[in-house]
Amino acid sequence: MSVLLRPEPVAIRRPDTPAPTPILQMKGVCKGYGSGVTRTEVVNNINLNIREGEFLAVVGFSGSGKTTFTQLVAGLIKPDKGTITMEGEPVTSPSPDRGLVFQNYSLLPWLTVRGNIALSVNSVFKDWSAADRRAHVERFIDMVGLSHAAHRRPHELSGGMRQRTSLARTLAMKPKMLLLDEPLSALDALTRAQLGDEILKIWEEERQTCLMITNDVDEAILLADRIVPLNPGPSASLGPAFTVGIDRPRNKTELNDSEHFKSLRNAVTNYLVAVRQKARATEQAATKHLKFRLPEIKPEDLTRKGRAIHNQPPR
Amino acid sequence: MNWRGGLLRFCEVAGLPIFEPFVRLAAGEDKKEQFVGIAKYVLLPIVAIALFLGFWAMAANTVVTDSAKLPSPKATWDAGAQLIAMHFEQKQADRLAKQEKVGEAVRYMAEAKAYEEAAAKSSGARQESLAAKSLSLKKRAVSAVNFEASSAPTxxxxxxxxxxxxxxxxxxxxxxxxxxxxxxxxxxxxxxxxxxxxxxxxxxxxxxxxxxxxxxxxxxxxxxxxxxxxxxxxxxxxxxxxxxxxxxxxxxxxxxxxxxxxxxxxxxxxxxxxxxxxxxxxxxxxxxxxxxxxxxxxxxxxxxxxxxxxxxxxxxxxxxxxxxxxxxxxxxxxxxxxxxxxxxxxxxxxxxxxxxxxxxxxxxxxxxxxx
Missing domain, CATH: 1.10.3720.10 (MetI-like)
Known part of the structure; x- marks a missing residue:
């Protein structure tokens, strides 16, 4: 990791003080698919501590194992090596404690906005009274500003509204930790910015532990307390954390002019680009000596003379 | 949702695009566009069907054997109309037969009642024979009421x-x-x-x-x-x-x-x-x-x-x-x-x-x- 480019000394504070108590801890987590020679390590040796109440963003290129990473944290897949613990308990299966907001919303198309949110509320808070659950559902529909569309089905909603529904569905489960898997990447640029602001607003009210996986550095800086780059896969691992250190509440337009913001963005971007270049160089070096040597064979005419050959091309 | 949206949605869900231009026309949308729709979903099929009928009629004139011939569209239509008319005639006849039977049953019941009353007034062997007569009449009444026309299915x-x-x-x-x-x-x-x-x-x-x-x-x-x-x-x-x-x-x-x-x-x-x-x-x-x-x-x-x-x-x-x-x-x-x-x-x-x-x-x- 000596190629790390730091173009200028910027105020990047490394997390040198030991973290208070991590709510989620990943130690030496590896995950790969296939076996033997066809095996590819998708993520390799992931170590991460997420603190209570912090907003952590993991930034990486497409195809660098972001989805595998999220699924590992959510408990949808099990690590091959290493451990993931949440509040000291090992993560073995998905749980409503780690509320996952899916990249492509994953709303059930046969349920309305209200129905989708009610499904999760009803299955997580089974012991509540029906009236309490209903009120809870309405509160979260209201929170994401979809009261006017609560009776609509997902196919009648815009992308932004769908993602808001998905967000409300997850928030309504009252998870201890929120997992956002590229929550904005399927949206157009304008909706993206708007919904980003909304997520920020909701988070600043609730102050919930939040892990966001994204490919957008600006978005990560705007939302997160810490940014951890995901080195490009195969065998992706996490890079050093960048502390954002911008006061909240944050304002996007103000940030655009902030020197700190710009230098931080450059630092993260340059780091990612440099790591990718290095990965490519290694890959090239690895494949260089594997050049195929062509066998010395001359083509020979195998047609027998005086025999009709069907489908022979005209000469 | 207004009536137009509702009807259009119905056309889409029911897989009936044929009605869509008519709904839009009734709602006062652009006429030219709707006529294109009508031409596509209504006029064109009508033309195709007319062509088909023409070929069919020609074939009916050609395919003729000693004992039978391919029926023409007209003959088919007439045969169909006749089949349907036969159904209604049959049903009418069945209904009449049923009515008749019900009338019969009522008559039997009245007679049975008369015998019963007569039986109540008399005594001995005569009373027994009257009661038996009344009973057999009642049985006949029941069977008449339960009559179902046994005509062949139409x-x-x-x-x-x-x-x-x-x-x-x-x-x-x-x-x-x-x-x-x-x-x-x-x-x-x-x-x-x-x-x-x-x-x-x-x-x-x-x-x-x-x-x-x-x-x-x-x-x-x-x-x-x-x-x-x-x-x-x-x-x-x-x-x-x-x-x-x-x-x-x-x-x-x-x-x-x-x-x-x-x-x-x-x-x-x-x-x-x-x-x-x-x-x-x-x-x-x-x-x-x-x-x-x-x-x-x-x-x-x-x-x-x-x-x-x-x-x-x-x-x-x-x-x-x-x-x-x-x-x-x-x-x-x-x-x-x-x-x-x-x-x-x-x-x-x-x-x-x-x-x-x-x-x-x-x-x-x-x-x-x-x-």
């Missing part, structure tokens, strides 16, 4: 028998195929066990199944007289044959639908920690309904096609039997009637298909299938 009766048979067979097939398909979709092991059966039995023709269905029904109903059983034997044989043939598309499509439920929906179920039953009824079944209904649509189509052949062989008094009987009768009207029933069979098949499209579109949100 063409329209036969249509209803056919539709009833196909729906019964289709229902049986669905009741068997959907649970099996869900099991196959959820368990690759179960699927592997069932695959040979599906592969082998799927392509079997109804005519091959029928004798086997016949022997099973005969065994089951052995020892019953004709009127004693709830279902008619021939009806059950036909329906079972329909069931055996229309099972497979539903089974295969349900398996596919259940097995290909979006992984994200399963992830949602995992995160919410739904129980097995909740997962099945709240996620897997709703998600696989569109494909399931697509399969059921094919099944109903296959069932209707098979039914005609099954009716012919099982002598179930449906359209198949009608065609067969007409063919055996060999009157001069035979071929015109058969041609008419071919068209009726086609029309009913079309209606059944529309119904299934409608149901399928109702359960596939935001993704209606084209007609």
């Amino acid at each position: 063409f329209i009766d036969q249509i209803w028998t056919s539709v009833g048979t196909v729906f019964f067979g289709f229902l049986l097939a669905t009741v068997v195929a959907v649970p099996l398909g869900v099991l196959c979709g959820m368990s690759p092991w179960f699927n592997a066990a069932l695959t040979p059966f599906i592969q082998i039995f799927k392509p079997v023709s109804p005519l091959a199944w029928l004798p086997l269905a016949f022997i099973v029904i005969m065994w089951y109903y052995a020892g019953y007289a004709a009127g004693e059983t709830y279902f008619n034997k021939a009806f059950l044989i036909s329906a079972t044959t329909v069931c055996l043939c229309s099972l497979w598309p539903t089974l295969v499509n349900t398996t596919l639908g259940v097995a290909s439920v979006d992984k994200d929906f399963i992830n949602v179920a995992d995160v919410l920690r739904l129980s097995w039953a909740q997962r099945l009824f709240k996620i897997i079944l709703p998600a696989s309904l569109p494909l399931m209904f697509a399969g059921m649509r094919i099944s109903l189509g296959v069932g209707w096609m098979v039914l005609i052949a099954a009716d012919m062989l099982a002598q179930n008094p449906g359209l198949g039997k009608f065609v067969w009987d007409e063919f055996q009768n060999g009157s001069e009207l035979t071929y015109a009637r058969i041609a008419f029933s071919v068209i009726v069979i086609g029309m009913i098949g079309l209606v059944l298909d529309r119904i299934m499209i409608f149901l399928r579109n109702l359960v596939s949100f935001g993704n209606p299938a084209p007609a």
